[in-house]
Amino acid sequence: MLEVQRLSVNYGPFRALHDVDLTVQEGEIVVLLGANGAGKSTLFRTLSGLQRPSAGTATWRGVPLTGGRPEFNVARGVALCPEGRLLFPDLSVEKNLRLGAFVHRRDAAGTERELGRVYDLFPDLVGKRHAPAGSLSGGQQQMVAIARSLMARPQLLLLDEPSLGLAPLVVEQVFAAISRVNASGVSVLLAEQNAFAALGIAHRGYVLEGGRVSLQGSQEALLGDDRVRSAYLGV
């Protein structure tokens, strides 16, 4: 289980996260709602090890994630699919995916198996596997980004706004894939502005506002909450 306790992150004098408490149980999809600048990406960068917190703890299955070393976190089963994707644009799709399995570089057979699995999940990528990742459409690049993080064979997948800038049909495809990944036993923490699609597949959710958790609850509770409905569902 992911356990975040009283986590605070400062950028200089600016406090981006303030005493955040959050959990993800094994097998859950938990959605993180919030406007731009609410602290979603900061939380994800911290959980992945890119950013060190100024206070508080974050552990996955009891192992601390706050050492500031992403290679440690991904080797412990926590993979981030970041906002902006951070692909290797001039490398082929397949090379991007193989690099995603870098922590399993001594297990070639396992990497081949996983490669087959992610192509099965995103069949659109099969025909593009020799194309430079940067030449793909936004939706396909997002698929490469998710697939690359899956190549690390995570137990906890952190997805930062995977639907950003994608056409509705592609969003549907991406969310269906996330559901399938979760069904295979991977726990998921999903940041979204597209609250409706996200709550559709999530078990529970949190709302971040100004770096604090302002609301949390089950899927039904959040879908029925007036503040969520007006702020994030537009109804």
Next chain:
Amino acid sequence: MTILFQQLSNALALGGVYALVALGLTLVYGVMRVPNFAHGGLYMLGAYFTYAVLNGLGVPYVVALLIAAVAVALLAALLERLVFYPLRNAPHVHAMIAAIGVLFFFEAVVQRIWGADFKQIAEPIPGILNVGGVVITWQRLLVILASVLAMLGLNFFLKRTLTGATIEAMSQSREGARLVGIDVNRVGMLTFAISGALAAVAAALIAPIVSVAPSMGEVMNLKVFAIIILGGMGSVPGAIVGAFLLAFAEVFGGFYINLDFADVIGFAALVLVLAIRPQGLFRRGT
């Protein structure tokens, strides 16, 4: 016609040497995003190490070249640890100034040990090869073949091995590389080591043709920076094309116009390219 072929072989040999030095510089820039002004110093040390090993140990030329390459590679990795790593979070200008300091330090140490005067390295295979009237010295042929071999080896390493892919990955997205679990410090050290080895090989190859002197690093620095700016900072094909462009401009310009103009022509080409394509020939404009 014969003269043309001789100039061609001169240009190819010079271009091969420029390419090896420029490739290391562009790889390091791609990975660290810092121009390593000490790079010419590594090249100069490569020449002196070759000279010292040849005279001190009396080993064959190729062995001396390899020993120099390994020694400079280790030194370059150490340079990354001692100078660039501690400055990784400082403004870039700090690392640049430190690198210039390292260049002067290398020069001073070399001058203290070997003196300021020119040193000569004997050609391993003296004489010339004459094919139907076209004359090429064995050393130039060796330079051309060895530099092509080194470039093919580097290309194989970057494109076909996972470790090579980590270098390309890191130069394209540093954070993306960290997120997939690549240890960026290790890749940084490795890239420095490769750049040092390439510079030393280039220096050992050209040393029997030119003279070895402490100032050779500064001169080379100027040229390879021009080359990677020409080709696009961080671009591997750009470094190779830029290297041969500059070598051809220098050799043929020097021959057909005036030898004194050789350097001027090279830099005039640089100014021209920058006026038309400021990002360099092989870098996508952003």
